Amino acid sequence: MSQNNANSDGIATANNTAAGSHSGQQDRPLVGDDVVLSYSGTDAPVIDGESITAEPGAVTALVGPNGSGKSTLLKGLANQLEPDAGSVLLDGQDIQSLETKAIARKLGLLSQESTSPNSITVEDLVYHGRYPHRGFFDSVTEEDEAAVERAIDLAGCGHIREREVGSLSGGQKQLAWIAMVLAQDTDVLLLDEPTTFLDLHHQLEVMEIIDCLLYTS
Template sequence: MDGLITDSGRPTEQGEPAAGDSAASTLSGSDLVLQYSSSGDPIIGGESVAAEPGAVTALVGPNGSGKSTLLKGLANRLAPEDGSVLLGDDEVQSMETKALARKLGLLSQESTSPSSITVEDLVYHGRYPHRGFFESISDADHEAVERAIELADCGLLREREVGSLSGGQKQLAWIAMVLAQETDVLLLDEPTTFLDLHHHLTVLEIVERLREESDSTVVVVLHDIEQAARLADHVIVLGDGEIRDRGDPADVVTESLLEEVFRIDADVELTERGPRIDPLCARNDDADSDHDDETSRRNDGMEAE
């Protein structure tokens, strides 16, 4: 194949320099306004975020709150109407595709590949940003692929065709491909959605190992706020396209936040592993609940585009 397979189906450009760029460890968005061409109002309206270098930052919020939209904006998959995204000192929209892929990896919900490709070949596609057009696979490529396959725990799958895998196995294969890019910044969009408990926990363990064994900066969208609070060093809570709170999970995940943003009554207990949430009931006393539900459905549809 001629380039790195992406979730949009476009190969990366060839001919850029293959190596030598030092990976940036900071990713920040300033005054971001993000919307889709078919949406009337912005999904994200002028928010600023920063991913802590070498740490795990979790984006959480109700359905339709703008989590995936914000991640797409940070990954240069959705151009901002206003504001900017910086990777180190570089604005991501000004970076060549291959140069950006050497510094930032994205696991999207929309990743696709030919079903006949083997897992090992898929993982090798993660090395294309590091190679020139005429360069063959190097020892460094082999080593990076082996590390990625080991970390993603898919060694037994390497000869399997992607089309023959279960949903959880495919997710591990895609994670291995992104890990093989060896970027300093990694963005994961709901990596545990629709996975069984075994694969769910495996993915979370991969993120924990990245934090413990490397200096990777990880931004992850998670649906489960309790798991996000236990996994992340920093939590950003979104609601209706606005950042409602951010900071240490122990400070952010409170009963009042769950009531105001997630519209549930719950007991929150701080433990050594992080906040433990005991949901009690859904709140239906918001006078604007019908409007909120309509907004959520609209934003969910936009984020799926």
């Protein structure tokens, strides 16, 4: 597995300067250093000492064959899998020291394992992306509404916003999930093979969304 800076799948970062506490890392929103990741019951680590740096205002692509550990590395970077060794810094802070909501306000993850009730509408799904910015009983704010409208517009799924997720094609579902993670309004987006299983039309749409996001961030 290798790391490249390119307009491709992987890690997209906004062009903001992170105020970190670790010297030399303050301008890099996400850094993985000698990360070792494994699953219980396995004899060897899936990721063994990988280091990665996400530069501001860029797309960092993880390139490798199926089974090389790309998804596992993204889980480690998103704090969904605790490293056996090494560290992950988000805005210069050890990601394991941050609360879940604090992480979600800074980092969004589009996972291959995303699921939702089939009866939820696309618009309601996108509003779930605003959860990190609100308390459990807080009402929707104008800021939430603006973020959702922007996300739906960027993802190009306004025409399906009232449809139930269960009625969508695979490509339409992927656009809806992309809109949800965009609504989080984070500086870092982890995209786990966002164009997998999509036809060429939807693949191009996803890449255009990423380009547009970088241009407007």
